[in-house]
Ligand SMILES: CC1=C(CCC(=O)O)c2cc3nc(cc4[nH]c(cc5[nH]c(cc1n2)c(C)c5CCC(=O)O)c(CCC(=O)O)c4C)C(CCC(=O)O)=C3C
């Protein structure tokens with residue numbers, strides 16, 4: 001039994017008004033080599049929704065559900081929330097935790113996979129914030145990547161079934177399932193675990209994405225053809241990022257005569273802006289232009305199995321050894337807690 005005295009949700013953060021969009025984007029992109037044109041373009045995505053990203057409300061909803069679940073499961077830990085890029089900022093939350101006398105924290109990141117952006121960046125931010133707090137800064141253990149957890153898979157299965165059901169029968173027959181994740185630079189993908197660890201060109205991240213897609217399809221009513229695609233590419237055009245892009249791939253599939261796609265955003269835990277704009281606006285529009293059917297499965301969000309997973313993961317650490325990433329049948333990634 002480890003002596004944790006608080007639970008902390010660490011998320012990305014997002015603007016909740018038009019005046020917050022640019023400062024938020026500046027926070028996200030500081031030192032990240034993102035072209036100005038890309039920033040302006042992404043700003044427009046937020047302005048289309050009144051400057052409000054859905055991600056903060058999704059965190060509040062998840063925390064409400066987790067609070068109830070902890071009560072039910074007898075997990076007696078106060079719950080805190082801090083973001084990397086927008087209020088409530090991690091630095092402020094940790095300062096408050098320190099004032100509250102919190103010493104050991106078990107933290108859940110809102111990302112399920114292994115790559116610099118989804119894992120290492122969180123650890124680096126934690127280190128920076130702790131260093132600034134100085135002596136008596138709470139110690140933080142970051143919960144392992146959970147892409148292989150049944151509580152992540154189950155909601156995706158159910159939501160994929162719902163999306164398939166929403167297609168007309170004749171389209172469902174020839175449908176292609178597109179499992180979509182955030183693209184990252186290919187160098188970043190390789191750094192998540194390359195050939196030396198037994199992974200392919202998309203690294204441990206790509207292997208995990210392929211594995212989750214397989215696990216979901218295995219639980220559907222029949223074997224559907226499926227593939228992993230990427231979305232939300234950023235960075236300068238000269239820099240290679242993981243491909244194919246969801247829109248490019250839909251174009252090829254339409255040419256091949258595929259009548260419809262179901263897009264499953266399995267790279268994300270909730271329907272935040274990358275899902276709401278890049279899939280529900282942009283990819284849907286592409287499908288419309290191509291004249292093919294399009295349905296988008298919901299991400300896990302506050303599905304009861306996903307909420308139960310949070311309790312489960314907490315108990316892995318409080319009651320078990322919290323040994324870290326199981327690899328989900330794959331080798332552990334380069335950043336895996338179990339390699340540290
Ligand atoms: C792997 C991954 C996830 C998934 C898991 C995770 O790790 O959470 C993710 C999530 C998210 N990404 C988000 C938003 C943004 N990401 C950006 C930029 C970038 N993302 C990257 C990767 C990822 N991002 C990368 C490699 C960059 C390039 C800059 C860099 O190398 O760091 C930019 C800058 C503009 C742009 O270029 O698009 C924005 C605004 C939001 C909030 C959405 C909302 O507001 O609802 C969320 C949940």
Ligand SMILES: [Fe+2]
Nearest residue numbers: 117182232274
């Ligand atoms: Fe991102």
